[in-house]
Amino acid sequence: MKIRRALATAVAAAVTAPVVLLSVTPAFADTKPVTQTQNKQSKPTIKELEAAAAEAQKAYEEAVKARDKAQITVRRALEELSQDSHPLVIAANAAKQAAKDADTAKTAADKAVTEAQTALDALPADATEEQRTDAETALSEAEATAAAAATAKTAADTKATDAREAVSDARVEAVRVAGVADKALEDALAAKIAADAALAKAKKEAEEEVDEGEECEPENDLTAKVTGLPTELVAGTTTAFSLRVTNGSDRRLDEIITYVGVHATDKTGLKDTGKFFRLQWSSESSPKWKNVKDDYIDAVGALKPGARTDLKMRLTLDKATPAGNGVAFIAADFYNKDGSCGGTPGADMYEFDVKAAGSKPGKTEDAKPKPATTTKPGGNGSGHQPQGSTSGTPAKTGTDGSLAATGSSSATTSIALAGGAAVVLGAAAVFVVRRRKAGSEA
Template sequence: MKISRTLATAVAAAVTTPALLLSATPAFADGKPPALTAKKPTIAELEKAAADAQKAYEKASADESDARKALASLDTSPALVALGKAQKDADEATRAKAAADQELADAKTWLSALPTTASPVDQDLAAQRVAKAEEAVKGAGTAKTEAAGRLATAKAAADKVQDAAKDALDRAKSATIKALADKKAADQALADAKADPGPSTECTQDASLTTALSGFPSQIAAGTSADFSIRLTNGTGKTLDRLWPFVFAYVDGKGGGKDIDKLVHLQWSEAGSDGWKELPLNQAGPVTHLAAGKSADLKLRMRVDGATPVGRADLFVAADYRNADGTCGGTPSQARYEFDVLAVGGKPSRTGESQPTTAPRAQGGAAAVPLSATTAPADGALAETGSSAVPQLALAGGAAVALGAGAIVLVRRRRSVRD
């Protein structure tokens, strides 16, 4: 949907409810695509972060203590108890094997020591001893091998349990170290914020920043154009790094509801230039480094197409600034300049300039139609989170409120910009 239709909806809502107050955050731009920004945390948010970090550190410390206890208590775990029994069985099997080996050696020595005159009975007894010892050695060897296998299995199971407990302790130690570092960082961030809360997070409304039109006619015929200028005067007492005037045209005339966003054009020109630029979303400039007490002028042009409906009209003017340190602000309200759109070929009956007013213009019966609502520029000239049509909506709503219920107050907040 075109922006002009969105604006028409906003105006219609404001006209039907004159008490409506439409406020909007102004967008600041420098001709570059908007950068991602991070909202500065509040003291309350930092206090919560510090408290959460403290709780996380306490939990990590408790988890580390539990991991130490779990590692220390492994001696009574089933795996280590089984390992102890397997080790005892293996040791016993080793001693039995050694004893069997010794008995076999002794039996063989006895057999070989028998004299040639030994009786057959003695020779048979010696041979039986050797045979019995050999059987014992064989059985002890099998038992030793089986005990060694059970010991290896039990040791692998115990090692697995111990390694898991050690890994858990190492992870708990690392978590404690990280939690402590996070806690210290959160505590430091809170302390720094309390020591230096920084600039206000809201844009200021400063009546000492003023806007004024010069040469703006009180009547203009359809099919013609009018050149005039806007002066920005810095009475804030400080240099303003970047300023943007906002200019918005609004007509309450015949033919309401028509799509006329291409019929009325607002343009601006830089100092010393003869070329004209369209106002992207009703924004001119920026004016840079305007010193305290100084003024800057921008040339403006309104071109009114011949098909523009005849009727009463208003031009709204406001200005905003943003400084390199992040502070920002703007005019506390809009200046309204009344003018009439005449028929093609019409001759102005009033030749004087239109003067700013804050008095509400009486509402007529004709439909309200916003003028000079353009689509968003591709180069990101208007930069703000959310819809790029917000300033236009605010001004369009402001126009309707001005007609029905007096001047609107622009509510502005600072846009935090961080690398």
């Protein structure tokens, strides 16, 4: 829901980029670049993305089944390859035994060659020619047998290696099949995630387009008022105050969203010191202290006509908080079940000074709200005219570029250095930014 973030974003931008806020107009909000429209037309429809997501889901489910089947097949194949009864294992064992037998035969043949050579060498000098011929023949036959045994051993070793590798290849192939199934499942899951993400993104964009197209309206009778926030805060201390949201209208507001944004700088106005601040809230229905996230509280709930709710607030400043100035922006929005929305026309400002740790503030009073906008139609065509300080006149600058004395405190002056003088005026643009058709309300 766009309105949940509109106030927080717009008011924060009033400090960091007020020129952008003041440049926004209803005409700009309603006008979209031609290229953007063309891009939207070229995008697949939600129906097409739903069909793609359904196909991706189906493919993923099939991939899961295929993976599971492959795993069963692989386990069975590996178990069989571990058994001596498998044909490849039988062949490998036989080849291994043949290689062993060939090695034994070669060893015996080599021994016979050695013995024949020894017998030939041992013949006496007076040995007959026949004896010498018989010894030489025996050696030749032994050498031939040894050569044949060596050839047979080489062949048997090769066959044994091939048979062993066949078993190994079968195991690798089984695992490879499982790996292919795993990769197919991984790809199917990635495709499913991508399809689901594309569909979710398209739906979100469609919802945001609907939200942006809704006409929100200002509700002067919805008020948010702070009490108990002093004009001086000391670093290292915690300050308690309260925020009351009232529905002064004659209708029920289904959901209230309260904005509480605190912005601060050091004395130069050039350094943002917001990181040293911690803002918390609690209520009667939710007494546990909770940190304010993104500068808004959406747990207020509904308010009947004339009803109000009080939030307890506490602002803690770190001991390291530099002395300087700060401002709190307070506003409220509503959102109804029928799609209507709106809220306070602008954000009220509460200014305060920040004292260094250990300082003893003098007599202080509660900070007073300074309305930032009015709902009267302005001359710029936006339907809302920014106002200045509490006097209702625009803030003026002196010759040195600082804010002149127009009822603004030193906090406004310092904050203005960081965000420009439009900080005082910038909150007025909140209404313009968050309500796309503000101009049509005039």
